[in-house]
Amino acid sequence: MRLEKWATKNLMKFNKECKVLHLGKNNPIHQCILGATQLESSMAEKDLGVLLDTKLHMSQGCALAAKKGNGILCFIRQSIASRSREVILPLYSSLVRPHLEYCVQFWTPQYERHGHTGILERVQRRDTRTIKGLEHLTYEERLRELGLFSLKKRRLGGDLINVHKYLKGGCKED
Secondary structure (H helix, E strand, O other): OHHHHHHHHOOOOOOOOOEEEOOOOOOOOOOEEEOOEEEEEEOEEEEOOEEEEOOOOOHHHHHHHHHHHHHHHHHHHHHOOOOOHHHHHHHHHHHHHHHHHOOHHHHOOOOHHHOHHHHHHHHHHHHHHOOOOOOOOOHHHHHHHHOOOOHHHHHHHHHHHHHHHHHOOOOOOO
């Protein structure tokens, strides 16, 4: 009732088509009512492009990101005849990798041990295998040849940059 009063006072309206995501293990699942409308409960929801389930597991989100990345790779393979590194690498870097790294700080490293990040790494592994002349090399050798890092190392690099900023006073947040 307080939310409705707040919304009325501030000339705001709530979207009554929204769903309720009950987070946590011991969270009692209460029925939520907005006005005269009972809000539907959901097991997983997407917010700002991140798919969350009730236990805050990211396996569905990782699978969705990998599916998007693989779909774009498939489109690139069907649309572009060239398999040279000068063509494939910029396409991968600009069209595929952003999907694999979006909001990665939110869910790693706590889910790396569950193997969710491995499905993202497989997308990059697949892409580097399509480059002409590198098919016979191992994944690590292909990365070295292309001047790329694994997604895990890129996440670690980003984390180290943020720690450095924090220690040097570049972050104003607590």
